[in-house]
Amino acid sequence: MNGNKQSDIKIGNQVSIVQKHHQRTEQLTKGIVEKILTKSDYHPHGIKVRLKSGLVGRVKSIQKNDNKET
Numbered sequence: 387m388n389g390n391k392q393s394d395i396k397i398g399n400q401v402s403i404v405q406k407h408h409q410r411t412e413q414l415t416k417g418i419v420e421k422i423l424t425k426s427d428y429h430p431h432g433i434k435v436r437l438k439s440g441l442v443g444r445v446k447s448i449q450k451n452d453n454k455e456t
Contacts, residue, residue, distance in 0.1 A: 387448045388432070394431050395435065399448055400447070401435065401446075401447065406443065415443065417438060419445075422435050432445045
């Protein structure tokens with residue numbers, strides 16, 4: 387599932403993001419969503435989030451996981 391719609395992303399989801407300085411290479415970073423930063427419900431390049439690690443980036447994919455951290 388891609389990360390263009392905010393309604394698909396929940397706090398605690400495991401996601402892959404691309405950080406701003408990695409946009410050209412599309413290098414992905416995995417982590418757990420701590421906060422959703424994009425205000426609109428849709429963004430063509432991905433919803434911007436902050437991971438629990440503190441990294442910020444746009445969601446490129448959402449992993450399916452049943453044990454979500456809170």
